[in-house]
Amino acid sequence: xxxxxxxxxxxxxxxxxxxxxxxxxxxxxxxxxxxxxxxxxxxxxxxxxxxxxxxxxxxxxxxxxxxxxxxxxxxxxxxxxxxxxxxxxxxxxxxxxxxxxxxxxxxxxxxxxxxxxxxxxxxxxxxxxxxxxxxxxxxxxxxxxxxxxxxxxxxxxxxxxxxxxxxxxxxxxxxxxxxxxxxxxxxxxxxxxxxxxxxxxxxxxxxxxxxxxxxxxxxxxxxxxxxxxxxxxxxxxxxxxxxxxxxxxxxxxxxxxxxxxxxxxxxxxxxxxxxxxxxxxxxxxxxxxxxxxxxxxxxxxxxxxxxxxxxxxxxxxxxxxxxxxxxxxxxxxxxxxxxxxxxxxxxxxxxxxxxxxxxxxxxxxxxxxxxxxxxxxxxxxxxxxxxxxxxxxxxxxxxxxxxxxxxxxxxxxxxxxxxxxxxxxxxxxxxxxxxxxxxxxxxxxxxxxxxxxxxxxxxxxxxxxxxxxxxxxxxxxxxxxxxxxxxxxxxxxxxxxxxxxxxxxxxxxxxxxxxxxxxxxxxxxxxxxxxxxxxxxxxxxxxxxxxxxxxxxxxxxxxxxxxxxxxxxxxxxxxxxxxxxxxxxxxxxxxxxxxxxxxxxxxxxxxxxxxxxxxxxxxxxxxxxxxxxxxxxxxxxxxxxxxxxxxxxxxxxxxxxxxxxxxxxxxxxxxxxxxxxxxxxxxxxxxxxxxxxxxxxxxxxxxxxxxxxxxxxxxxxxxxxxxxxxxxxxxxxxxxxxx
Ligand code: ADP
Numbered sequence: 001x002x003x004x005x006x007x008x009x010x011x012x013x014x015x016x017x018x019x020x021x022x023x024x025x026x027x028x029x030x031x032x033x034x035x036x037x038x039x040x041x042x043x044x045x046x047x048x049x050x051x052x053x054x055x056x057x058x059x060x061x062x063x064x065x066x067x068x069x070x071x072x073x074x075x076x077x078x079x080x081x082x083x084x085x086x087x088x089x090x091x092x093x094x095x096x097x098x099x100x101x102x103x104x105x106x107x108x109x110x111x112x113x114x115x116x117x118x119x120x121x122x123x124x125x126x127x128x129x130x131x132x133x134x135x136x137x138x139x140x141x142x143x144x145x146x147x148x149x150x151x152x153x154x155x156x157x158x159x160x161x162x163x164x165x166x167x168x169x170x171x172x173x174x175x176x177x178x179x180x181x182x183x184x185x186x187x188x189x190x191x192x193x194x195x196x197x198x199x200x201x202x203x204x205x206x207x208x209x210x211x212x213x214x215x216x217x218x219x220x221x222x223x224x225x226x227x228x229x230x231x232x233x234x235x236x237x238x239x240x241x242x243x244x245x246x247x248x249x250x251x252x253x254x255x256x257x258x259x260x261x262x263x264x265x266x267x268x269x270x271x272x273x274x275x276x277x278x279x280x281x282x283x284x285x286x287x288x289x290x291x292x293x294x295x296x297x298x299x300x301x302x303x304x305x306x307x308x309x310x311x312x313x314x315x316x317x318x319x320x321x322x323x324x325x326x327x328x329x330x331x332x333x334x335x336x337x338x339x340x341x342x343x344x345x346x347x348x349x350x351x352x353x354x355x356x357x358x359x360x361x362x363x364x365x366x367x368x369x370x371x372x373x374x375x376x377x378x379x380x381x382x383x384x385x386x387x388x389x390x391x392x393x394x395x396x397x398x399x400x401x402x403x404x405x406x407x408x409x410x411x412x413x414x415x416x417x418x419x420x421x422x423x424x425x426x427x428x429x430x431x432x433x434x435x436x437x438x439x440x441x442x443x444x445x446x447x448x449x450x451x452x453x454x455x456x457x458x459x460x461x462x463x464x465x466x467x468x469x470x471x472x473x474x475x476x477x478x479x480x481x482x483x484x485x486x487x488x489x490x491x492x493x494x495x496x497x498x499x500x501x502x503x504x505x506x507x508x509x510x511x512x513x514x515x516x517x518x519x520x521x522x523x524x525x526x527x528x529x530x531x532x533x534x535x536x537x538x539x540x541x542x543x544x545x546x547x548x549x550x551x552x553x554x555x556x557x558x559x560x561x562x563x564x565x566x567x568x569x570x571x572x573x574x575x576x577x578x579x580x581x582x583x584x585x586x587x588x589x590x591x592x593x594x595x596x597x598x599x600x601x602x603x604x605x606x607x608x609x610x611x612x613x614x615x616x617x618x619x620x621x622x623x624x625x626x627x628x629x630x631x632x633x634x635x636x637x638x639x640x641x642x643x644x645x646x647x648x649x650x651x652x653x654x655x656x657x658x659x660x661x662x663x664x665x666x667x668x669x670x671x672x673x674x675x676x677x678x679x680x681x682x683x684x685x686x687x688x689x690x691x692x693x694x695x696x697x698x699x700x701x702x703x704x705x706x707x708x709x710x711x712x713x714x715x716x717x718x719x720x721x722x723x724x725x726x727x728x729x730x731x732x733x734x735x736x737x738x739x
Contacts, residue, residue: 003095003097003099003195006091007088007091007092007099010084010087010088010091010092011088013084013087013088014081014084014085014088016084017077017080017081017083017084017085018081020077020080020081021074021077021078021080021081023077024070024073024074024076024077025074025077027070027073028070028071028073028074031066031067031069031070032067032070034066035063035066035067038059038062038063039063042056042059089112092112093112093113093114095112095114096114096198097114097180097195097196097197097198098111098112098114098115098116098117098118098180098194098195098196099111099112099114099115099193099194099195099196100112100115100193100194100196101187101191101192101193101194102131102191102192102194103189103190103191104189104190104191105130106130106131106132106162106192107128107129107130107131108126108127108128108129108130108131108134109127109191110127111127114196115194115196118138118143118174118176119134119137119138119141119143122137122141124137125137131159131162131192132159135155135158135159136155139151139154139155142175143174143175143176144172144173144174144175145173145174145175161184162184162192165186167183167184167185167186167192169181169182169183170182171199172196177200178198178200179198179199179200179203180196180197180198180199180200181196181197181199182194182195182196182197183195183197223282227278227279227282227283231275231276231279231688234275235272235275235688235709235710236615236688236709238268238271238272238275238710239617239618239621239688239709239710239711240615240617240618240621241264241268242265242268242269242272242710243617243618243621243624243625243710243711244617244620244621245261245262245264245265245268246265246625246713247621247624247625248261248264248265249261249262249265250624268710272710277414277415277418278414280341280414280418281397281414281417281418284418284421289421289422289425291334291335291338291425291426292335292337292695292696293333293334293335293449294333294334294335294336294699295331295332295333295451296331296332296333296334296336296339296451297330297331298330298331298332298334298339298363298375298448299322299324299330299363299568299569299570300330300568300570301336301339301340301343302322302324302343302347302361302363302377303322303566303568304340304714304715304718305340305343305344305347305348306320306322306347306361306566307564307714307715307718308344308712308714308715309347309348309351310545310546310565310714311546312351313351313359313545314545314546316354316355316356317356318351318354318355318356318357318358318359319357319358319359319473319475319476320347320351320358320359320361320545320565320566321358321359321360321361321473321475321476321479321566322360322361322362322363322479322566322567323360323361323362323363323475323478323479324362324363324569325363325364325365326482326483326486326569328363328364328365328373328375329365329373329450330569330570331450331451332373332375332448332449332450332451333448333449333450333451334426334446334448335426337695337706338422338425338426341418341419341422342419342422342423342444343361343377345415345416345418345419346379346419346442346444347359347361347379348415349415349416349442350379350380350381350383350440350442351381353381353383353384353440354381354382354383354384354439355383355384356382357381357382357383357439358381358382358473358475359379359380359381359382360379360380360381360475361377361378361379361380361566362377362378362380363375363376363377364376368447371449371450372447372448372449372450373447373448373450374445374446374447375445375446375447375448376443376444376445377443377444377445377446378441378442378443379441379442379443380439380440380441381439381440381441382438382439383439383440384436384437385434385435385436385437385438385439385440386401386432386434386436386440387401387436388436391432391434394416394432395416395417395419395420395430395432396417397413397414397417400413423444423446426446427446427447428444428445428446428447429444429445430442430443430444431443431444461580462487462488462489462573462576462577462580463580464489464511464512464576464579464580465489465490465511466489466490466491466492466509466510466511466512467484467489467490467491467492467510467511467512467513467514468491468492468493468494468500468503468508468510468512468513468514469481469484469491469492469493469494469513469514469515470494470495470496470497470499470500470513470514470515470516470519470524470527471493471495471515471516471519471543472495472496472516472519472520473516474495476516477493477495479567480493480514480567481493483567483569483572484514484572487573487576489576492508492510496519496520496521496522497515497519497521497522497523497524497526497527497530498521498522500513500515500527501522501527501530501531501534504531504534504536504538505534510538511538511539511579512538512539512540512541512576512579513531513538513539513540513541514540514541514543515527515528515540515541515542515543516542516543516544516565517542517543517544517545517550518544518545524542524543524544525542525550525553525555525556526555528540528542528555528558528559529554529555529558532558539560539579540558540559540560541559541560541561541562541563541575542559542561542562542563543562543563543565543567544562544563544564544565545564545565545566547562547563547564550562560575560579561575561578563575604727604728604729605727605728605729606630606631606632606728606729607630607631607632607652607653607720607724607725607728607729607731608631608632608634608649608650608651608652608653609626609631609632609633609634609651609652609653609654609655609720610633610634610635610636610642610645610646610649610651610653610654610655611633611634611635611636611654611655611656612635612636612637612638612639612641612642612645612654612655612656612657612660612665612668613635613636613637613655613657613660613686614637614638614657614660614661615657618657618686618709619635619637621710621711622635622655622711623635625711625713625716626716626720629720629731630729630730630731631720631731634649634651637660638660638661638662638663639660639662639663639664639665639667639668639671640662640663640668642654642656642663642665642668642672643663643668643671643672643675646672646675646678646681647675650677651681652681652682652723652724652725652728653681653682653684653719653720653723654672654681654682654683654684655683655684655686655707655719656668656669656683656684656685656686656703657685657686657687658685658686658687658698659687659688665685665686665687665698665701665703666697666698666701666703667701669683669701669702669703670701670702673702682704682705682723683702683703683704684703684704684705684706684707684719685698685703685705685706685707686707686709686711687706687707687708687709688708688709705719707719
């Protein structure tokens with residue numbers, strides 16, 4: 001502290017002067033003693049009559065000289081000491097901070113003008129006054145701001161402060177308008193040195209800064225609101241562009257037309273991704289991104305992302321595989337939208353940067369007790385990999401491995417930065433391991449609270465014993481084998497359709513055959529036809545990454561079910577239960593997940609769907625997306641119509657646009673929930689709004705799910721499949737584009 005340095009320096013000067021004064025005094029005393037001795041000697045000489053007058057005069061002169069010198073030296077030393085002391089005081093008084101020293105009796109020994117200034121006009125305040133009196137005067141003379149009721153307590157606290165070994169600094173606000181921070185230090189011999197630092201200016205600056213910060217925050221909030229509105233405004237027309245382009249691709253087109261339509265669709269989707277990234281990033285920057293945890297199904301979330309990416313992966317013959325820890329629950333508490341975003345980024349990147357091979361998602365977990373699990377998710381690919389020199393900055397903003405090889409991949413370079421921030425916001429860690437040219441593995445670990453267990457779908461025992469499973473992919477075989485074995489089944493795994501045929505020819509007896517569809521050589525459907533031709537009646541479940549393209553295949557009638565790849569454990573186990581007939585009864589015909597629309601109508605009425613949507617283009621997109629499904633679709637153009645349509649038609653499932661003129665989607669939902677049967681009907685919100693918090697509002701209004709526009713056909717299908725009541729006939733897949 002410069003003030004202390006200054007004080008120390010001046011004190012040192014004063015000490016030197018004092019020491020010199022002491023030395024001179026000692027020398028003078030010695031000289032005086034010498035004079036006395038000489039006088040005594042003179043006297044005795046005189047007595048003895050042996051001293052000459054001359055000698056006597058000489059001695060007297062010497063004595064006088066000594067006396068003069070001693071006096072002069074004493075005066076000089078005194079002058080130095082006074083000067084040093086004056087300098088010390090001048091400097092102490094020039095500083096704006098108050099300075100005082102108290103002795104061990106807590107009496108004021110010295111104080112500068114700044115210190116005494118606060119007590120001006122009080123004669124009692126002088127050197128010698130006690131600290132206690134000073135504190136009392138501060139309060140009683142109203143020199144400090146202390147609440148009327150707490151004056152005694154304040155005095156007691158001020159006195160108690162000085163009892164502590166280390167005296168804590170404290171703030172004082174004086175009634176004359178300034179504020180000070182007081183530092184008290186113990187010094188030698190029980191002294192206390194007190195420094196009163198004026199911080200009025202500092203506080204004014206802090207207040208100005210605070211004001212500026214608040215104004216900046218308000219501006220930021222306005223920016224976020226603007227971004228939210230912009231995103232809504234851009235997304236709504238983009239919904240039409242992407243949706244229509246997607247539908248156009250499903251019609252019969254020339255190669256050139258298809259190229260144009262595909263380009264419109266993929267460019268539209270890329271643009272939407274960029275809008276989302278920029279929006280999210282600006283929210284994270286403004287610390288406005290909050291999580292909204294709710295019960296959600298992690299396995300299903302990954303599955304849905306995989307289904308969306310399936311088409312792109314298929315084109316490049318990449319296998320999308322999922323290995324979900326058998327003993328790990330699937331329902332957790334987390335923000336479903338953000339978890340999906342993380343998974344979409346990591347899996348999307350893996351697919352984007354992989355030309356052939358596989359993308360494998362592994363989920364493992366450990367019970368952490370107290371109803372929570374430590375979940376680790378890894379996304380492994382056999383893609384281009386990342387060179388070690390780039391790996392460090394891969395999670396940074398706008399970071400892209402900027403190489404020729406990478407130029408052909410679109411993206412903003414914001415995805416991983418957002419993913420990292422989201423994982424950190426969820427309290428987890430994210431990492432990457434990669435070998436250039438071989439592949440990458442991104443992983444994250446999170447502690448997730450368990451949600452209440454999902455209701456078990458059946459309690460019936462599985463009565464199958466021996467299952468044969470055919471898949472050319474070794475990882476898939478391993479996953480499938482574990483899943484089947486966990487159900488207590490004896491499993492025979494084979495790597496090709498031919499190997500399976502050979503086993504059957506050799507007399508293998510199994511209760512069920514599960515086969516992959518696309519395999520080199522004979523595919524899964526060829527295998528079924530060959531088995532049937534050889535007279536084997538074994539029930540067959542086909543696993544396919546694109547069930548819709550199989551609809552015209554002659555082998556389809558021979559299948560018990562077609563299950564979507566990657567396989568959800570839930571779907572597999574459900575099929576195993578359906579295939580397990582009660583004792584002594586013939587097995588019921590299992591309900592295939594997908595039935596061709598052209599097939600003779602299955603028993604049961606058609607599922608009733610109500611869609612409330614004010615925008616004509618969006619209605620068109622919606623109706624085209626579910627075109628060909630065995631469902632009855634009714635449209636409502638606003639909330640009021642939706643409520644009426646619900647009363648008249650009693651739909652099995654409602655899709656509800658949120659922003660509609662007149663009665664909006666929230667209000668309509670609240671109305672419906674009050675009506676007979678309205679509490680149970682599943683209602684799925686359709687919204688173009690992507691801001692945090694919107695989802696909460698929507699769910700709070702009584703809707704069951706939120707789907708963001710532009711609509712995705714696979715997710716729409718997923719919802720319809722999920723909520724199809726048992727008494728309704730199966731819905732068929734929409735007409736898929738022929739590859
Ligand atoms: P974007 O994919 O939009 O460019 P990201 O932040 O998601 O942005 O990824 C940043 C960069 O990290 C990518 O551009 C790519 O260079 C690299 N990267 C991400 N994932 C992988 C992967 N699985 N394999 C190889 N490189 C990857």
